Each structure stands twice: as structure tokens, then as C-alpha cells.
Amino acid sequence: MISRLNLNQERVLALAAVVQAAALVHQVASTGQADESASRCSLASLFVTNPDSSEDVFGGAEAINNLRLGLVTLKSIISQDQITGAQEITRYVLGLAHLQGKLRKRPEMLNDISKQLSHSQRQVDLYELVHPNVFASVAETYSSTLSSFHFRIQVTGNPTYLQQPMNTNRVRSYLLAGIRATTLWRQVGGRKWQLVLFKNSYQRELDALLSQLSH
Structure with a gap:
């Protein structure tokens, strides 16, 4: 994949x-609402x-702005700011990494997910991306796959x-999106141990991406 980011920045973007x-x-x-x-x-x-690059997965030239919530939340977590939900969000991230590790060993399940998302794509074409029918399908x-x-x-x-x-449908859809992002993170060299050492390893790259956010 061709990227305008260096490898560490790609890892930070995926994370x-x-x-x-x-x-x-x-x-x-916690609120029934979502950004x-x-x-x-x-x-x-x-x-x-x-995708031709990591950024393409999240909107190409707008990827950094599209991932504003993730970048800002990640910065707050590693800075140990007392943001609401930091503990739960961190637990979900670790859970997604664990679940994706299990999924990697099940190529037939990956194939099932791909096929079912093709059906969901038809729902997107019929309605729109954030239509309730799309959330229900995803x-x-x-x-039918990861919950097994x-x-x-x-x-x-x-x-x-x-x-x-x-809301149940939205939660499960976001969890599947989290699995997609974790898969990309692994593809660009992300590993579990890096989560523990993240602050020392990638602080500079995170700050560089945050500086590119439009205000």
C-alpha cells in the first residue's frame, strides 16, 4: 500500500x-448517542x-480528520487525563485485539464476514450508510460470526x-469496525506489546497527526 505517512504514523492511525x-x-x-x-x-x-493505503480505509485525504475522535481519545488515554470512559474504552481496545487474534486463525470465518458485508453493501446502496437497516445487517x-x-x-x-x-445493532457494528481497524493495525506491524509501551514509542507520531487536524 502506498501511504504519505511513515510506518509508525500508519500504526498510530490504525490504532x-x-x-x-x-x-x-x-x-x-452510556448516552444512547454517537458522534x-x-x-x-x-x-x-x-x-x-x-485500499491503496491505510488512509484510504478511513476516507483518504480526510482520514486524519475522520479519525479525530480516535486520535483525541488516544492522546487523552496515554496522557492519563481523567476522561469519561477511559477505563471502558481501554478494555474494549484490548478485547478487540484479543478477539481479532482468534479471528486470524479462522479463515473460513473471515470469508463469511466478507460475504455478509457484501450483502450489507447492497443495503448501503439501497438506503444510506447510517440507515438502521445497514446497522442491523452489520x-x-x-x-453470527464473532459472537460464536x-x-x-x-x-x-x-x-x-x-x-x-x-443501540444494540450500533454497538455490534462498531465492534466489527473495531475488528477491521485492529486487522489493519496488525497488517502495518502493530503488536499487543506496543499497547503497553505506546507512550514511549509513538508519542511523537501521535502529536504529528493531531497537529494536522483542521480546527
Whole structure:
């Protein structure tokens, strides 16, 4: 893949996408709402099948701005700012990394996910990206594949919101987007140990990406 970012910046961008998906899960679970721009970016990434670069997965030239929520949240977490939901978001990120590791060993499941997302793409073509039917279709993909693993990501929040079917579908869709981002993160050399050493390894690259955000 051709990228205008260096390899470490690609890793940070991909990790920010994982964090963004986790932050969206937390938003829906705790408030019943989600950042619309971040939601569109994360959901759209599921339907980018032949990207020329890491940025293309998240909107090409607009990738950094589209991942604003993930980049800002990642900065807050590694700076140990007391942001709301930091503990839950971090737990979701680690859970996504663990789940993606299991998925890598199941090529037939990866194939099933790809086929089902092709069906979801038809829903996008019929309606629009963030239509309830699209969320329902993507959520079904998550439920029929990744939910079969013994390990499950436990989503916590306000039961009033979590019990609403639309929110359940959104949470599962964001989790699948998180798996997509974790897959990309691994493809550009991301590893679990880097999560522990992230602050020392990639602080400069994160700051460089944050400086490119439009205000």
C-alpha cells in the first residue's frame, strides 16, 4: 500500500481507528448517542475492500480528520487525563485485539464476514450508510460470526440505552469496525506489546497527526 505517512504514523492511525470504534461503543452504551462523523467513518471502513493505503480505509485525504475522535481519545488515554470512559474504552481496545487474534486463525470465518458485508453493501446502496437497516445487517454479521467465540467483549453502560435494539445493532457494528481497524493495525506491524509501551514509542507520531487536524 502506498501511504504519505511513515510506518509508525500508519500504526498510530490504525490504532486511533480501533480507539474510535471503542469510543463509539462507549458513547452509545452510556448516552444512547454517537458522534456522527466518527460513526460514518468507522462504519464506512467496513466496505473498503481494496485500499491503496491505510488512509484510504478511513476516507483518504480526510482520514486524519475522520479519525479525530480516535486520535483525541488516544492522546487523552496515554496522557492519563481523567476522561469519561477511559477505563471502558481501554478494555474494549484490548478485547478487540484479543478477539481479532482468534479471528486470524479462522479463515473460513473471515470469508463469511466478507460475504455478509457484501450483502450489507447492497443495503448501503439501497438506503444510506447510517440507515438502521445497514446497522442491523452489520450487527447480524458480528452476531453470527464473532459472537460464536467463547471470549466475548462485555459492553457496560446504561441499561436503558443498551436494551434498545437499534443501540444494540450500533454497538455490534462498531465492534466489527473495531475488528477491521485492529486487522489493519496488525497488517502495518502493530503488536499487543506496543499497547503497553505506546507512550514511549509513538508519542511523537501521535502529536504529528493531531497537529494536522483542521480546527
